[in-house]
Amino acid sequence: MKIEKEYILSNGVIIPSIAFGTWQIPNGEVAYQSTKDALEAGYRHIDTAAAYGNEESVGKAIKDSGLKRAEVFITSKLKAELKGYQITMDEFHKTLDRLGVKYLDLYLIHAPKPWGSSKDALEYTDLNIESWKAFVKLYHDGYIRSIGVSNFGPEHIKPLIDATGFVPHVNQIYLNPGVLQEETVLFAREHHILIEAYSPFATGRLFESKEIHEIAEKYHKNAGQIALRWSLQHGHLPLPKSVHKHRIAENLNVFDFEITDEDMMRIDKLSFKR
Numbered sequence: 558m559k560i561e562k563e564y565i566l567s568n569g570v571i572i573p574s575i576a577f578g579t580w581q582i583p584n585g586e587v588a589y590q591s592t593k594d595a596l597e598a599g600y601r602h603i604d605t606a607a608a609y610g611n612e613e614s615v616g617k618a619i620k621d622s623g624l625k626r627a628e629v630f631i632t633s634k635l636k637a638e639l640k641g642y643q644i645t646m647d648e649f650h651k652t653l654d655r656l657g658v659k660y661l662d663l664y665l666i667h668a669p670k671p672w673g674s675s676k677d678a679l680e681y682t683d684l685n686i687e688s689w690k691a692f693v694k695l696y697h698d699g700y701i702r703s704i705g706v707s708n709f710g711p712e713h714i715k716p717l718i719d720a721t722g723f724v725p726h727v728n729q730i731y732l733n734p735g736v737l738q739e740e741t742v743l744f745a746r747e748h749h750i751l752i753e754a755y756s757p758f759a760t761g762r763l764f765e766s767k768e769i770h771e772i773a774e775k776y777h778k779n780a781g782q783i784a785l786r787w788s789l790q791h792g793h794l795p796l797p798k799s800v801h802k803h804r805i806a807e808n809l810n811v812f813d814f815e816i817t818d819e820d821m822m823r824i825d826k827l828s829f830k831r
């Protein structure tokens with residue numbers, strides 16, 4: 558099974574099939590250096606968010622990398638607690654300013670409801686629709702090359718489509734060995750929405766599994782490479798995060814082997830507490 562280094566979104570935009578994740582990388586030297594290390598290692602897709610607080614350092618690293626803007630696919634996200642048409646417009650332009658760019662390749666609604674809200678996410682449907690209308694406007698105005706959502710289930714996506722007729726290009730969700738999100742993945746397939754698999758190492762807990770290391774040994778790879786290859790073989794776009802140069806590089810070295818169907822099913826059944 559050949560895995561392509563790029564996918565094509567439903568609107569024809571080309572998106573590198575692995576992204577460098579930057580959650581929990583502090584703004585300043587660490588975010589700057591790790592983003593630079595990622596670009597040097599060959600990543601061409603960087604995933605940040607207003608909520609991560611590191612857009613400035615990520616943007617500076619991209620600028621200083623010597624790569625042309627068009628060579629790097631940049632994703633950012635609208636904060637989960639900021640919803641509505643005008644607020645989305647304002648927040649989007651703040652993100653552009655912090656990153657120091659004129660457009661984004663992908664912009665996502667970070668979550669269907671504010672983090673920690675005790676309300677059901679469906680109570681935010683009207684506000685999510687208003688944000689989505691702003692996303693569609695920014696897309697048509699040429700400020701964003703593709704738009705999507707994150708942490709949305711089918712029940713949160715359907716109202717956006719019904720209200721605007723515009724299907725998200727991407728849904729970025731928590732997905733790693735043992736957490737298959739089958740219903741959301743099936744809905745995405747039916748609507749040509751690319752699934753981005755965040756926390757591909759279960760935020761590090763993957764490495765505590767004896768079984769994943771056993772499987773890795775068989776392929777002469779490490780546990781992280783197995784998890785990323787597994788994600789790619791399922792057709793997802795994984796977003797590994799690391800602040801260590803050697804790990805950043807090895808997490809990209811997943812295109813030269815193939816996991817058997819039997820081992821794919823074994824990995825499907827692993828489980829990591831969230």
Ligand SMILES: NC(=O)c1ccc[n+]([C@@H]2O[C@H](COP(=O)([O-])OP(=O)(O)OC[C@H]3O[C@@H](n4cnc5c(N)ncnc54)[C@H](OP(=O)(O)O)[C@@H]3O)[C@@H](O)[C@H]2O)c1
Binds near residue numbers: 764
């Ligand atoms: N949309 C959302 O709501 C959402 C939520 C969570 C995450 N995300 C995205 O997904 C990205 C990744 O998820 P995540 O940050 O939860 O973490 P992750 O990528 O699942 O795991 C990162 C952890 O694994 C360690 N690690 C990385 N490579 C390794 C290797 N080769 N060997 C051993 N340990 C390794 C890292 O440590 P070191 O850094 O010390 O190497 C870190 O502790 C985020 O950065 C973000 O971009 C999105």
